[in-house]
Amino acid sequence: MNNNINNNWTDIKSGIEKICKNFPESYWNKLDQSRSYPTDFVDTLTKSGYLSILIPEKYGGSGLPIRAASVILEEIHRWGANGAACHAQMYIMGSLLKHGSDELKQKYLPEIAAGKIRLQAFGVTEPSSGSDTLSIKTSAKKSGNKFIINGQKVWTSRAEYSDLILLLTKTDDSEVKQENLSLFLIDMRPHLNKSIIIKPIKTMINHSSTEIFFENLEVDEDCLVGSLGSGFKYILDGMNAERILIASECIGDAKYFIDKATTYANERKVFSRPIAKNQAIQFPIAQAYANTRAAELMVKEACSLFDSNIKCGEESNLAKLLAADASWEAADIAMQTFGGFSFSEEYNIERKFRETRLYRIAPVSTNMILAYISHKVLGMPRSY
Numbered sequence: 001m002n003n004n005i006n007n008n009w010t011d012i013k014s015g016i017e018k019i020c021k022n023f024p025e026s027y028w029n030k031l032d033q034s035r036s037y038p039t040d041f042v043d044t045l046t047k048s049g050y051l052s053i054l055i056p057e058k059y060g061g062s063g064l065p066i067r068a069a070s071v072i073l074e075e076i077h078r079w080g081a082n083g084a085a086c087h088a089q090m091y092i093m094g095s096l097l098k099h100g101s102d103e104l105k106q107k108y109l110p111e112i113a114a115g116k117i118r119l120q121a122f123g124v125t126e127p128s129s130g131s132d133t134l135s136i137k138t139s140a141k142k143s144g145n146k147f148i149i150n151g152q153k154v155w156t157s158r159a160e161y162s163d164l165i166l167l168l169t170k171t172d173d174s175e176v177k178q179e180n181l182s183l184f185l186i187d188m189r190p191h192l193n194k195s196i197i198i199k200p201i202k203t204m205i206n207h208s209s210t211e212i213f214f215e216n217l218e219v220d221e222d223c224l225v226g227s228l229g230s231g232f233k234y235i236l237d238g239m240n241a242e243r244i245l246i247a248s249e250c251i252g253d254a255k256y257f258i259d260k261a262t263t264y265a266n267e268r269k270v271f272s273r274p275i276a277k278n279q280a281i282q283f284p285i286a287q288a289y290a291n292t293r294a295a296e297l298m299v300k301e302a303c304s305l306f307d308s309n310i311k312c313g314e315e316s317n318l319a320k321l322l323a324a325d326a327s328w329e330a331a332d333i334a335m336q337t338f339g340g341f342s343f344s345e346e347y348n349i350e351r352k353f354r355e356t357r358l359y360r361i362a363p364v365s366t367n368m369i370l371a372y373i374s375h376k377v378l379g380m381p382r383s384y
């Protein structure tokens with residue numbers, strides 16, 4: 001294990017580049033076809049210490065700011081790889097670090113930092129409450145010094161490859177909805193196939209998504225993160241980290257598509273000249289580049305505010321919105337530039353095209369960000 005990663009972006013980038021060169025696009029293509037988890041890639045990242053960079057040094061991590069995680073995830077995506085198999089360990093960490101008790105941190109963080117256990121699952125979405133997080137139904141009822149959890153989550157990614165889950169539940173039926181919710185950090189291992197049933201969901205991308213059923217799951221009260229009824233507030237904090245890091249992946253995807261499209265346009269000859277000579281090919285790529293660079297600035301701004309502990313809801317949301325749009329624009333333009341060959345699995349464009357589409361829907365949809373900007377930033381009336 002190497003948990004001494006330096007806060008130097010150039011070193012981090014070249015470290016990730018080296019790893020990604022050992023996991024070329026053919027590796028990701030093969031896994032995509034069999035919908036298999038990139039175990040070797042995740043093990044390598046874990047051993048190299050990159051997945052525990054946000055864990056403070058006293059718990060065995062490198063104690064770096066979110067900007068370091070942003071650089072890592074952008075770089076992974078820039079090489080045609082995908083951080084989705086393991087990125088949650090970075091953005092979930094914020095809720096635990098900021099709000100978890102010392103005992104909870106001491107219990108799990110050293111083992112996570114040592115690569116012995118994984119915290120990769122974040123259970124918020126439910127079948128009947130997607131964007132409307134406040135209407136979740138999964139409940140945790142207090143019984144002595146235990147909580148009994150019942151309910152169902154859906155789209156919980158990586159649950160089969162995670163030991164721990166950060167789970168949002170209702171803990172109170174009172175009217176004040178925000179104060180109904182609480183957050184738990186649960187070790188799923190002793191409960192698997194008993195009071196926790198995990199079922200994979202087949203999807204258009206290789207994302208290890210699942211639905212999870214909780215039936216009379218009994219957990220100790222010390223699994224509660226922070227105080228009872230504060231879960232919604234805590235995940236809002238965590239969601240800023242999530243938005244920033246997903247936006248970083250989008251920037252990586254956008255750069256990947258722009259590089260691929262530019263190289264292909266310069267090489268591909270039609271009518272005896274490179275297609276790049278046509279402005280109808282050049283300009284959309286140039287426009288995608290401009291939009292990507294602008295979105296990248298917003299990601300950096302959000303990172304800088306987050307790392308200075310300054311409110312960054314607006315910037316994190318804007319970063320996610322602009323970066324997801326930029327990667328989708330770049331993906332579409334790469335498809336157009338590659339023409340018919342973009343449909344061939346061999347070129348990887350179709351795989352990345354499918355993968356990057358996700359970000360305009362999850363972890364938060366473009367509409368919900370526009371609603372946030374309309375309501376919270378511009379002060380217009382709530383539409384829901």
Ligand SMILES: Cc1cc2nc3c(=O)[nH]c(=O)nc-3n(C[C@H](O)[C@H](O)[C@H](O)COP(=O)(O)OP(=O)(O)OC[C@H]3O[C@@H](n4cnc5c(N)ncnc54)[C@H](O)[C@@H]3O)c2cc1C
Pocket residue numbers: 121122123124125129130131132154155156157158203207209358361362363364365366367368371383384
């Ligand atoms: C591959 C994948 C992985 C995921 N991983 C996780 C995970 O690990 N953990 C987890 O908890 N969740 C996860 N999710 C869930 C994801 O966060 C949700 O899909 C997302 O938040 C949208 O919720 P929904 O799908 O229920 O859409 P809905 O809430 O049903 O919305 C459907 C559409 O209607 C729009 N809409 C709804 N209400 C409004 C409104 N008031 N105004 C305007 N438009 C509106 C939405 O923007 C969306 O476009 C994942 C999803 C996918 C697809």
